[in-house]
Amino acid sequence: MQLENKVAIITGGSTGIGAATAILYARAGAKVIIGDINVEDGEKTEAAIKSEGGIAEFIRTDVTSETDVENLMQVTDRAFGRLDILVTSAGVLQGANLRVDQFDEATFSSVIDVNLKGTFFALKHAAPIMERSSGGVILCIASGAGVRGGSSSVAYGSSKGAVNGLVMTVENQLRPLNIRMHTICPGGIATPLKLGQIAESAKRQGQDPKEAVERARQSLGEPEGVARILTFLASDDGSYVRGTIFTR
Numbered sequence: 001m002q003l004e005n006k007v008a009i010i011t012g013g014s015t016g017i018g019a020a021t022a023i024l025y026a027r028a029g030a031k032v033i034i035g036d037i038n039v040e041d042g043e044k045t046e047a048a049i050k051s052e053g054g055i056a057e058f059i060r061t062d063v064t065s066e067t068d069v070e071n072l073m074q075v076t077d078r079a080f081g082r083l084d085i086l087v088t089s090a091g092v093l094q095g096a097n098l099r100v101d102q103f104d105e106a107t108f109s110s111v112i113d114v115n116l117k118g119t120f121f122a123l124k125h126a127a128p129i130m131e132r133s134s135g136g137v138i139l140c141i142a143s144g145a146g147v148r149g150g151s152s153s154v155a156y157g158s159s160k161g162a163v164n165g166l167v168m169t170v171e172n173q174l175r176p177l178n179i180r181m182h183t184i185c186p187g188g189i190a191t192p193l194k195l196g197q198i199a200e201s202a203k204r205q206g207q208d209p210k211e212a213v214e215r216a217r218q219s220l221g222e223p224e225g226v227a228r229i230l231t232f233l234a235s236d237d238g239s240y241v242r243g244t245i246f247t248r
Contacts, residue, residue: 004029007080012090014042016191020227026054035061035072063090063118073125082133088119089141096152108155115159135178183244190220221248
């Protein structure tokens, strides 16, 4: 699972699956660019990689801004002259446990903008660079929610199902360019996103959020487990894999 001399962009790389993947990619030899709106944790992830001798750069990026996403791609292209791997892991979960008739339009739009539109912007601006790089690998983080089951959030399930549909559509366009694509659908993973949703739901039900989170941790997987799969898929060893990937 070596990624020597590969250049990788990871959106949402400040925490959770994105951060774990950035660290493993760097250990495997990749040059890693982290794009995220979370500056504090993004700089911590960058520093953690550099402390191990890896190459990383954090670029503040709001994935709902096409200008920001285009800048992320262009800065990477200017610095390294290529792009081999793109991981789109930027995501939010809002409006947990609200019935559809209680769900407000602003929350729905906010989730769609980050999870779906942010993925679209990344694909749009990465594809031309990968074409000039003679191909690459694009790994889009969706979820079991919206693909083979429901979600606690109307907007989250809708957005992740749409990411899966986006990848199924775009992969046919990019396959002739030697660009391989996968949708990755994690199950229950102990990310800040998931733990925050558990705490919010507990609060709404009059329960202790801290106790709810601690109970949930016993059954949730770790981000590093998904990161190992993403490292395999990004490597030449993963070149025979096709389609949607489901994880724990």
